[in-house]
Amino acid sequence: MINFFRQLTLPWLVSLLAIALFTGLWYQYEAKTQQQLQLTRFAATLQLSIRPLLTTSDPQWLKAQLTHIGHNSGLKLTAIAVFDRRHQLLISTGPTDMVRPLSADENIDRFQLVTVGHYLIAFQPVAEPGAANHNTRKPTAEQHYLMLVVEQAPLSVAWLMPVLMVALIGGGVLLLFRRTVAQHQQRLQIDVSLLTHKLNQLRHGQLNVKVEDQLVSELTPLQQGLNALASAQATTQQQLQMQLQQQQQQLEALQQAQAQAKAQTALMQQRNSQQQQQLQIAGQNMQQLLEQHLPGDELAWQLNAQLFLLQHTSGHTTAESINLAQFLAALLPQLQAPLASRNVSLQLFEAADNCRFNTVLCQQTLAIVLQAMLRLGCRSSDVSEISLYLQLKAEQRQLQLTLICDGDGLSSAVRQKLMQDAATAQPWQDADIAIVASARQSLAAQLSVQSLDGLGCTLQLTLALTELSPADTAVLQHMLLFDNQPARLKERAASLSAVTGYLASCNDLAELERKVALHLYDAAIIFLPAEEPAPAELQRWQALIQALSSCQRILCYASANTGRRWQQLLQLPVSAAPFCLQQLMHTALPGAALPKLLVVDDNTTNLAFVRVLLQQQALQLQTASTGAEALQLCAQQRFDLILLDIQLPDIAGTEVARQLRQLAEYQHTPILAFTAHALDEEIEQFLQAGMNDVIIKPLGADNLQQIMRWCQSARKTDSRAQ
Structure with missing residues (x-):
């Protein structure tokens, strides 16, 4: 940039000098032209002003007037002279040596301008009054001539100021350009320092060393190259970090697998120890059971309980899809057996989802847990009734087993044992406690025990379910x-x-x-x-x-x-x-076909009222508004009961009844007259037409019972016919 400035300085100076010279010459020419123009105008004005003065006989007064006019002209007049027609000097102002004499043969018929040294001499003929052209005319006997001597402006005054102005402007522009070049040079140094700093950071492996600032145009390729290099290094660094993380994850996975293997080994050892201990306890309990001479049912349950605890401790349980409603019905005799001997009544309560969904559970585990809960309820003294709730909650995916019994409740010792670790050894008399505690721990269930003296107890076991599927349910x-x-x-x-x-x-x-x-x-x-x-x-x-x-x-x-x-x-x-x-x-079989009732009435309000009253009844309701429509419906399907209006718009109700009785399907079908009034003679006409009874409008509770009795009668008739 400095070399460029140096190369530009000499042509700029030459151009500046040429411009200054041209400006000076132009200003000099313009000054001369303006001076000549002013002189021409002044001469023309003076020849008009002096004409009246030439008639005076006092030369001194004329001279004084010319001197006064010269001083007020604004021109640098050196002398003003007046010549007669013979070119003889009449009057002169200023030095006489400045007045040039006129020769006799000079012909001055118009304005003339002559340069003599540093002076301009102008000749102007004085025209006669009324002359058409003041510049050109022939000499007359009274012809006079004016000579004006003007000092020219010095050349330095004409072009020195423009040259100085051009020089000042050019010098200012040159200084401004030099300052711009200096600032650019400083910015270039700063940008170079920035690139050098970023390169050092990149060399030491730092990330995110891109240059985001805008640099000078000369360094743009370097900036792009540096950014590309930084991006490539960042990508490489990220890949290396990802590989390092993957290796660390693999190492952690190996360490975790090793720790899990150790934990699994310790757990297996613990289970083996627990199984050996449980097997030893079970053997002792079975030996004690055989020595107790218990009843057959009680002995069988105790032995099954010990076997279950052994299998449950070893993890040998099999889950399968079951429907809880079917499961509970099959298990009901086993649930009643221990309660019957104790004279305790049992009430079962199920949730609706027990029928609607199948779940995956171990049937043996669920069965023996329910029996153990019932035996826990019987531990309460003075118990007379036990309510067992088996409730599947599909939305929460939970199964709640709840036992509520009266009596004095469970003792604090029993409640404490229920909350102990399942691995704690229990005697055979506490097999029910051991089963519930084992189920709580192995099935990750939530156990809640509430007991109050004299108010009974509530035992609730909540199991989390993982699999549910819809079941076919007859409605x-x-x-x-x-x-x-x-x-x-x-x-x-x-x-x-x-x-x-x-x-x-x-x-x-x-x-x-x-x-x-x-x-x-x-x-x-x-x-x-x-x-x-x-x-x-x-x-x-x-x-x-x-x-x-x-x-x-x-x-x-x-x-x-x-x-x-x-x-x-x-x-x-x-x-x-x-x-x-x-x-x-x-x-119970699925719902049989409900009795079909046909209501015929031309009043839409009555039909709407009948629909409201009969919508909750166990029947199928259809309506018709004309007799023809009623006959058409009866021809298409079989109705068990017909409620027939007497006054229809097309066919009388009695005529509709007569036509229906002629059909084989409707010879025994109850037909009820539906009317707002019925005299004895009218009722006799209704019966003769084949109607069975009369329903008085409007339909109310008594009339509704009458209709339902006829529906029951029609249903029984159909059952006997079948």
């Missing part, structure tokens, strides 16, 4: 549930609602009678009271059972003390075993 259309215990009714209704399209539940006998009168049911589950009924109440129960005879299945349950008596009174099978969902799924 009943309409079901009736009765239990005079509100708490038990609520629990059973929650589980049955999932396998039932419509569930009606109640705990009052009067409410049960009302529901039986208003609805038709596929199945009825009746939990009979624990006390024997009075004669009046017995008659009501017998009437209810008779009304429920249209159900596909009636399941009655009672306690062991009153079950046989209820069976004798009702002449119906009454089970003393606990109710489980699988009994309903296994014995």
